[in-house]
Amino acid sequence: MKRIVLTGFRGTGKTEIGRILAAQHHVQFLDTDSLIEQQTGRSIPDIFHEDGEERFRTIERDVIAGLPAGDAVISTGGGAVVDPVNMANLRRDSTVILLIADLDTIEQRIARSPRPPLTNLPLQEEIAEMLDRRRQNYHASADLCMDTSGTTPSTAAVIINDRISRGVVTPSARKDALAFFRGGRLAAPALRRLExxxxxxxxxxxxxxxxxAGYPALHSRGPRLFNALFAEYGLNNHYTFFEDPEIAKILQLARSLDVKGLSVTIPFKQDVMALVDEVDEHAAQQIGAVNTVVFACGTATGYNTDWLGVRKPLVSLKGSKAVLLGAGGVASAAAFALVDLEMDVTVLNRTPEKAKELAARSGCRWAAWDTFDQIRPDLVVNATPLGMEPDTRSPLQEEQLYPDLTVFDLVYTPPVTPLIEMALAKGCTTITGTEMFIEQAKEQFWLFFGIDVPGETIRKYLS
Known part of the structure; x- marks a missing residue:
């Protein structure tokens, strides 16, 4: 059997259910909190009170790193999922099951617990606060979800065993999905793996x-990268192309297949927002575009990682004068990143109304497309699809470029676009779309799995 790892907040039943599962599978049961107490000779409340939470988390990290690789059922502490190092160790060659319960149930189960409070709030408010704070981490940890609110531990174990043995996708959903993929443009090896x-x-x-998810989507380097990362981190996942002119059809299919996550590309980054259950407030709502959807516990949540892919390579240019070419979903993320870097931003787009709308939403200026030469920026960011195969035109002409200009082309297929070629010839500083792809993919992987992949590991698999 694969190692079974139980995650979730205190009071969701990890210890009781874990013991039952271990007995049924005739393997050892290990509780990370108990192991910490055994190894330190101190109770967890004492460690929290005397040394603080940071010290406790260090001990917890060491204990999790030393867990056996297989033939075990493991129960984790409620906050273990927040640490990316823990997630890399817990997820490897394991089935991770997230246990959830409603607020009242959790409060009843832990009301007499000796564990120290994590906030200064009353208990139920603290539970709500911590669940909200860790929600993304819990969802990233989940291969399967199990609501234990109205079940006994023994009943929960029966349901978990059934899901482990049979999965949660129905035969009819598998049949419909095969018809979808066979009707597309997948290459034979990719189709065989899906079959x-x-x-x-x-x-x-x-x-x-x-x-x-896109139309087109076959240009994406996502499958190559993510499948290599799955092998690197021992994850039981497969990444493929969901190509269709209707994003609603893709989302419906993804839900029926219990898909773990989607990377959303052209032309769906704005349309998909109406089809997910929740949109991340921090960036995606403000940007008005979603490029990442995480499915967990029956909920589809939309995020935007594009803006980080734009921001990180440009940190040294904070406060510069910038021109942003384009006004679509990627451009919205780029505008958010440039404004976050306190740049003086002007949006140019072939359709002026769209440039004006994006500028108003982002807090920057807009102008007609042909005013680029008058602005003479320090930085130009191409967020149009021009340069992407098969339309390999450049959004600017060579005579519009000059040596002290930095050119960032967000197109990454091909890796060196006509715009980048011209910029190199004129002595400009250039940043290719690969840099954006690396940074946003790093963030996506964390949203999907809670694991922090080094940028150099991603670069290795893209080279």
Whole structure:
């Protein structure tokens, strides 16, 4: 059997259910909190009170790193999922099951617990606060979800065993998905792998799909990168292409297949917002575009990681004068990043009304497309699809470029676009779309799995 790891907040039943599962599978049961107490000779409340939470988390990290690789059921502490190092160790060659429960149930179960409070709030308010704070981390940890609110530990164990053995995707959903993929443009090797995963019965019912949703989508380097990362981190997942002219159809298919996550590309980054259950307030709502959808516990949540992919390579240019070419979903994320870097930003777009709308929403200026030469910026960011195969035109002409200009082309297929070629010839500083892809993919992987992948690891698999 694969190692079973139980995550979730205190009071969701990890210890009781874990003991039952371990007995049923005839393997050892390990509780990380108990292991910490055994190794330190101190209670967890004492560690919190005397040394603080930071010291406790260090000990917890060491304990999790030393857990056996297989033949075990493991129960984790409620905050273990927040640490990316823990997630890399817990997820490797394991089935991770997130246990959830409603507020009242959790409060009843932990009301007499000796564990120290994590905030100064009353208990139920603290539970709500911590659940909200860790929600993304819990969702990232989940291969399967189990609501224990109205079940006994023994009943929960029965349901979990059934899901482990059969999966949660119905035969009819697998059949419909195969028809979808066979009707597309997938290459034969990619289609054969999907036929294995979606067979009735499947070779492994717990293999979860992820993919890039777009039209077109086959230009994406996502499958190459993510499938390599799955092998690197021992994850039971497969990344493929969800290509269709209707994003609603893709979302419906993804829900029926219990897909773990989607990377959303052209032309769906704005349309997909109306189809997810929740949109991240920090960036995606302000940007008005979603490029990442995480599915967990019946909920689809939209995020935007594009803006980080734009921001990180430009930190040294904070406060510069910038021109942003384009006004679509990627441009919205780029505008958010440039404004966050306190740049003087002007949006140019072939359709002036769209430039004006984006500028108003982002707090920057806009102008007619042909005013680029008059602005003479320090930085130009191409957020149009021009340069992307097969339309390999450049949004600017060579005579419009000059040596002290930095050119950032967000197009990454091909890696060196006509705009980048011209900029290099004119002595400009250049940043290719690969840099954006690396940074936004790093953030996506964390949203999907809670693991922080080094940028150099991503670069290795893209080279």
């Amino acid at each position: 294995e995963i979606l067979a009735n019965p499947p070779a492994d019912p717990l293999t979860r799909l992820l993919g890039v």
